[in-house]
Amino acid sequence: MTTVSPTPQPAMRLRELIFGAACAAAVRAAARLGVADALGDRPATAEELAVAVHTEPGPLRRLLRALSCYGIFAETDDGRYTHTEMSRLLREDTPHSLRYISLWCTEPWTWEAWPRLDEAVRSGRDVFDGLYGKGFFDYLHEDAAESAEVFDRAMTTSSRQSADDIAGLLDLTGVSSVADIGGGQGHVLASLLEKYPALEGTLLDLPTVVANPDPRLRAGGALASRVRLVPGDCRDDIPVRADVYIIKNILEWDDESTRRTLANVIRAARPGARVVIIENLVDDSPSMKFTTAMDLLLLLNVGGAKHSKESLVSRMTQAGLEVGEILVVNPYLHAFECTVPG
Numbered sequence: 001m002t003t004v005s006p007t008p009q010p011a012m013r014l015r016e017l018i019f020g021a022a023c024a025a026a027v028r029a030a031a032r033l034g035v036a037d038a039l040g041d042r043p044a045t046a047e048e049l050a051v052a053v054h055t056e057p058g059p060l061r062r063l064l065r066a067l068s069c070y071g072i073f074a075e076t077d078d079g080r081y082t083h084t085e086m087s088r089l090l091r092e093d094t095p096h097s098l099r100y101i102s103l104w105c106t107e108p109w110t111w112e113a114w115p116r117l118d119e120a121v122r123s124g125r126d127v128f129d130g131l132y133g134k135g136f137f138d139y140l141h142e143d144a145a146e147s148a149e150v151f152d153r154a155m156t157t158s159s160r161q162s163a164d165d166i167a168g169l170l171d172l173t174g175v176s177s178v179a180d181i182g183g184g185q186g187h188v189l190a191s192l193l194e195k196y197p198a199l200e201g202t203l204l205d206l207p208t209v210v211a212n213p214d215p216r217l218r219a220g221g222a223l224a225s226r227v228r229l230v231p232g233d234c235r236d237d238i239p240v241r242a243d244v245y246i247i248k249n250i251l252e253w254d255d256e257s258t259r260r261t262l263a264n265v266i267r268a269a270r271p272g273a274r275v276v277i278i279e280n281l282v283d284d285s286p287s288m289k290f291t292t293a294m295d296l297l298l299l300l301n302v303g304g305a306k307h308s309k310e311s312l313v314s315r316m317t318q319a320g321l322e323v324g325e326i327l328v329v330n331p332y333l334h335a336f337e338c339t340v341p342g
């Protein structure tokens with residue numbers, strides 16, 4: 001039987017961390033093979049699972065044994081495999097599934113980029129131009145269609161999961177209008193409109209993004225009559241007047257785009273308008289191992305950075321916003337309540 005490894009001594013722990021790529025690759029393999037979807041509530045042998053996912057049983061047993069050491073699947077005394085709380089998160093049909101996040105963070109380009117982290121640390125720049133001769137998003141959409149699809153699914157999954165948390169946290173009682181700036185498909189906006197039936201909303205994002213919004217916001221959708229879809233780039237202009245502006249996970253590319261976005265919000269908003277900025281933080285957060293890893297990945301692919309609480313407050317203050325309460329949305333997100341000065 002394979003068991004989860006106890007807390008090891010420093011040398012053993014460092015050896016395990018050095019082989020962290022093997023764990024990430026094993027999670028990716030299980031996600032791509034659909035092992036978690038094939039395993040139901042009844043324990044199954046490696047042979048039974050191999051038939052279901054079209055693999056050789058011996059190598060599959062080795063994969064499951066490795067994952068079981070980390071608590072992803074578990075092995076019984078008689079050599080069968082069962083689900084754990086973590087392995088269930090790799091299923092497609094599980095609420096809050098992490099299948100596409102697992103795939104996104106282990107896409108083929110990541111294995112090319114990570115070995116150049118020292119180069120990115122020396123220069124402070126991304127490594128994508130050197131690897132592929134073009135920027136990250138150009139590469140993604142021109143040369144890596146499958147990876148772009150995984151990215152879209154991962155971002156959609158993540159946004160849906162956080163939308164209800166954000167809607168549950170924010171009090172928009174008495175608010176007439178809300179604008180979701182750079183809000184993707186509008187999952188957060190849709191959740192807020194469902195919670196507040198008198199609220200009207202605007203979704204602003206790039207033309208290709210707002211062309212495919214959350215079904216609830218599309219023509220004929222349940223919330224369509226209360227929504228305006230505005231194609232545009234928030235770094236260039238925000239032609240939207242609202243009582244509350246939501247800005248989530250878009251202030252992490254570079255300081256110049258952050259400065260321009262916040263300046264455009266202040267230019268568009270009336271005095272006294274609320275601006276709620278929602279971000280992952282690399283400090284004061286229970287998810288720091290995840291967010292600091294994402295911070296390094298941002299450095300590699302676009303030269304961006306996740307914020308600390310201090311760095312984000314500094315940029316908001318420099319832009320002219322009055323920073324108020326800082327709220328915990330969930331273990332991964334904080335919300336900064338700000339006001340446009342009078």
